[in-house]
Amino acid sequence: MASRNENVTEPSGEDAFSRRKFLTVASAGVAGTVVTGRAVADTLADVPPREVGADLSGHGERSKFVQLAMLPEAGPGKRNVDPSDAINSKAPLGKLVGTITPTDLHYERSHSGNPDLDPAKHRLLVHGMTRKQLVFTVDDLKRMPSITRTVFIECTGNGWENWKKADPNVTVQNTHGLVSTNEWTGVPLRFLIGLVGKDRRSTWMLAEGADAAGVDRSIPLAEEIMDEAFIAYGQNGEPLRPAHGFPIRLITPGLEGNLNIKWLRRLKFGDQPWMTRWETARYTQLLANGKAMQFQLRMETNSVITSPSGMMEIRPGYHRITGLAWSGHGKISKVEISTDEGRTWKQAQLNYPVLPKAQTRFQMDWVWDGKPTKIISRATDEKDNVQPDRKSFIAKMGTNALFHYNAQQTWSIDGDGRVRNALA
Amino acid sequence: MLSPKQLFAGAVAAALLVLPAYAFDFGRPASSDEIKLWDIDVRPDGKGLPDGSGTVGHGKEVFADNCAACHGDNGQGGIKDRLVGGQGTLASDKPIKTVGSFWPYAATLFDYIHRAMPYQAPGSLSVDDYYALTAYILSLNGILPPDGKLDKETLPKVKMPNRDGFIPDPEFSKVPVPK
Numbered sequence: 001m002a003s004r005n006e007n008v009t010e011p012s013g014e015d016a017f018s019r020r021k022f023l024t025v026a027s028a029g030v031a032g033t034v035v036t037g038r039a040v041a042d043t044l045a046d047v048p049p050r051e052v053g054a055d056l057s058g059h060g061e062r063s064k065f066v067q068l069a070m071l072p073e074a075g076p077g078k079r080n081v082d083p084s085d086a087i088n089s090k091a092p093l094g095k096l097v098g099t100i101t102p103t104d105l106h107y108e109r110s111h112s113g114n115p116d117l118d119p120a121k122h123r124l125l126v127h128g129m130t131r132k133q134l135v136f137t138v139d140d141l142k143r144m145p146s147i148t149r150t151v152f153i154e155c156t157g158n159g160w161e162n163w164k165k166a167d168p169n170v171t172v173q174n175t176h177g178l179v180s181t182n183e184w185t186g187v188p189l190r191f192l193i194g195l196v197g198k199d200r201r202s203t204w205m206l207a208e209g210a211d212a213a214g215v216d217r218s219i220p221l222a223e224e225i226m227d228e229a230f231i232a233y234g235q236n237g238e239p240l241r242p243a244h245g246f247p248i249r250l251i252t253p254g255l256e257g258n259l260n261i262k263w264l265r266r267l268k269f270g271d272q273p274w275m276t277r278w279e280t281a282r283y284t285q286l287l288a289n290g291k292a293m294q295f296q297l298r299m300e301t302n303s304v305i306t307s308p309s310g311m312m313e314i315r316p317g318y319h320r321i322t323g324l325a326w327s328g329h330g331k332i333s334k335v336e337i338s339t340d341e342g343r344t345w346k347q348a349q350l351n352y353p354v355l356p357k358a359q360t361r362f363q364m365d366w367v368w369d370g371k372p373t374k375i376i377s378r379a380t381d382e383k384d385n386v387q388p389d390r391k392s393f394i395a396k397m398g399t400n401a402l403f404h405y406n407a408q409q410t411w412s413i414d415g416d417g418r419v420r421n422a423l424a
Numbered sequence: 425m426l427s428p429k430q431l432f433a434g435a436v437a438a439a440l441l442v443l444p445a446y447a448f449d450f451g452r453p454a455s456s457d458e459i460k461l462w463d464i465d466v467r468p469d470g471k472g473l474p475d476g477s478g479t480v481g482h483g484k485e486v487f488a489d490n491c492a493a494c495h496g497d498n499g500q501g502g503i504k505d506r507l508v509g510g511q512g513t514l515a516s517d518k519p520i521k522t523v524g525s526f527w528p529y530a531a532t533l534f535d536y537i538h539r540a541m542p543y544q545a546p547g548s549l550s551v552d553d554y555y556a557l558t559a560y561i562l563s564l565n566g567i568l569p570p571d572g573k574l575d576k577e578t579l580p581k582v583k584m585p586n587r588d589g590f591i592p593d594p595e596f597s598k599v600p601v602p603k
Contacts, residue, residue: 112543125454125462133459134451144450195450203599206465212546214539216465220599266462275468277536281527284590290515292526294590295597400519 068092070105071173076160079174087111088155090177093306093324099351099359100150101180103236108243109155109178109257112212117263119239119247122210124231128269131197138233138247144187147230150358152326154179154299155257156283159405161421162390168412168420172309175409175421179302179326181359182244184251185234190226192267202269206276207250210265217259218273219252220295228253228357231264254328254357255297258283288398299328300406301387303335303362303379314417316370321348322363327381331355334380335362341374341410342389342424348377356382374412374422390424464547466535470580473534476551477575480568483560486553490542499523499564504543508564511585524565528590530582534558534574555579 062068072086073079089108091101101107108114119138127133158178161170208216219225232251233240240246245262252259258278273279273295285293303325308314321339325332331354336345351361362377379387388396393407412422466472488497496502499522500509510520519525523533538554540546549557555574562568567582574582592598 112540112546125459126451127454127459127463133454135454135458136451140450208465212540212543214464214546216539220596222596222599268463268465270467272467274465274535275529275532276465277527277532277540280529280532280590281521281523281536286514286519286521287591288515290519290589292514292590294592296593297596399517 068095068102068105070107071177076157076163077167088157088178090173091180092173093177093179093304094172094309094312096306097361099181099324099361100236101182103182103238103241103244106153106180106182106235106241106244107155107178109157110211110243110262111215114243115211115263116242117210117247122247122263122265124248124265124267126192126196126267126269128206128267129199129202129271130269131199132195134196136192141187141231141233141248144191146185146234147188148183148185148234149230149251149253150181150183150355151251151253152179152181152299152357152359153251153257153260154302154326154328156299156403159302159407160402162407162409162423163402163405164399166421166423168422169311170421171311172304172306172409175310176304178257179324179359181326182236183234184230184232186230186232186248186251189229189231189250192231193226196269198269201271204270204273206266206268206270206274207259207261207264208266208268209245209261210263215258215261215278216274216276217261217278218270218276219259220273220297221269225252225255254299254330256283256299259297283403285397285401285403287401293401293404296404299326300404301327301329301332301379301381301385302406303332303377303387304409305337305375305377305411308375308413308419309411310419310421312419314368314413314419316368316417319366319368320363321366321375322361323377324359325350325362325377325379326357326359327379327383327385328357329381329383329385330357331382332360332362332379333382333384335360336378336380337362337364337366338376338378339366339368339373342376345378368413368417370415370417372412372414374410374424376408376410378408464535464539466531466538468529468531468580470531470576473531473576473579474551475576476555477573478552478554478556478559479573480556480559480563480570482552483556483558483563486549486557487560490549491557494543499561507561511565514586514589522565523561524567524585526586526589528584528587530558530562530567530574530579530584533561534579 070089072083072089074081074085091105091107124136155178161175203221205219229252231248233248248264250261250264305323307322325335335348337348338345348362348364354360387408390407410422410424412420494502494504495507499507507523510522510525513520537557559568559572559574563572
């Protein structure tokens with residue numbers, strides 16, 4: 001390759017196209033473009049010389065060249081709001097790699113702000129249909145045997161952008177940013193159940209938070225939930241962040257995000273659901289016939305291509321398609337990708353290890369011929385649940401459900417390489 | 425007492441964690457008086473409802489003072505959730521989910537207002553005020569008469585219009601009692 005600079009006329013063909021494309025994109029300030037870097041340092045002589053860096057610090061910051069932020073939102077499509085009006089904040093999936101969501105970018109959904117509670121004054125009351133009614137301190141919990149597990153948590157509202165129509169000008173952060181994967185550490189629910197001596201006739205547990213709203217959910221004590229739920233005090237190797245329930249929260253792997261009660265202060269055992277506002281008026285799914293699905297707690301098999309994705313721009317040639325897949329049923333067993341609008345599918349490579357009820361990174365190489373097309377991903381989990389196409393999903397759930405959207409995500413790509421959100 | 429080795433073994437073997445012998449070592453017994461401070465949940469059958477009562481008329485005053493700023497003068501038209509109307513819209517393209525059109529249990533309304541409202545000072549009103557607010561919101565929806573009154577006996581008997589509007593997910597709605 002000849003050495004070149006910005007004043008040299010491009011030879012021809014693809015390189016010329018890519019140079020122009022990159023400059024156009026850069027000047028337009030479009031975030032997250034797949035077109036990166038090439039025009040900046042064409043020869044090694046253009047790479048800046050080595051120099052002594054900044055002082056070491058007590059707190060690691062991101063590179064000044066990396067901008068990562070969540071997106072506060074007041075409701076479906078109500079973006080760029082004052083943080084005090086936000087009800088959730090979405091994770092920047094299009095700019096993340098791997099599977100772990102950085103702690104400060106784990107999506108947030110809270111119902112009365114994010115309190116920062118004094119752990120010395122926080123208490124957990126466990127009572128109801130139990131032999132003992134006990135009060136625990138945070139230190140008590142930290143002295144108990146613990147488990148560490150990597151799981152995804154997903155707001156049931158994830159995907160709510162696309163129920164009725166697709167705004168073409170949104171990113172994957174808009175469409176799918178209400179899911180994140182972290183490593184959590186805490187005490188198995190079974191251990192606490194053993195301590196208080198749960199009555200075997202108790203089949204439901206109320207979990208309640210110490211937030212102003214006292215958010216509470218009834219949790220069925222199915223064997224799977226009793227085996228897997230835990231009370232977490234650790235998040236990605238440090239104490240929980242306030243937005244995620246400091247000092248303690250419930251983790252219910254694979255189930256609705258709102259069951260993972262933050263700022264947990266009470267567990268009460270009973271023999272029927274309490275029918276709280278959250279499990280009746282809120283997190284229920286209205287079907288086309290006017291009836292609503294209730295206690296649809298498991299988060300379904302899902303996936304999304306994170307690159308290339310909404311508002312990115314690509315150029316013809318070689319690409320690496322990558323994205324995330326997850327299922328509340330267990331491990332992801334397969335992700336297929338279509339680059340021809342769903343006519344044919346190829347199996348993507350999964351990045352190992354594939355963990356149950358955690359997000360899995362997938363990838364596939366692809367040569368784009370420059371013609372308009374649509375790209376789609378489709379996940380299958382170890383229980384053989386297949387992520388549905390949008391048409392059959394809407395036929396089953398209607399367009400009013402508001403929660404539990406897991407239809408296949410389609411990104412359309414036009415002849416100029418612009419990637420946009422599409423229904424199918 | 426537990427030796428470090430025992431604790432370590434427990435931490436490693438999650439399946440063996442339930443050992444009642446550990447009980448003495450963690451937590452302390454809760455007194456019934458302190459449990460009462462936190463035990464606020466109310467079930468659809470009324471279990472957990474406190475003593476007290478409230479009328480629609482009193483509720484109208486409490487609502488104007490504490491709720492109308494967000495929910496509108498008559499439970500609609502405010503900046504926050506609409507509480508009134510929408511009956512008959514659930515199967516339409518634009519369903520309106522309110523207390524009157526969607527909520528299946530009156531007890532849930534009391535429980536929610538009592539625990540979470542007013543938004544800036546949850547639980548700050550009297551029990552009688554919360555009964556009155558519940559009565560007023562139900563009356564706005566035509567579910568209670570204008571001279572209606574609620575207490576822990578009458579509230580669970582209120583039949584909500586959408587009581588039968590829910591389909592429990594088969595996987596989680598019937599939890600078997602362990603043998």
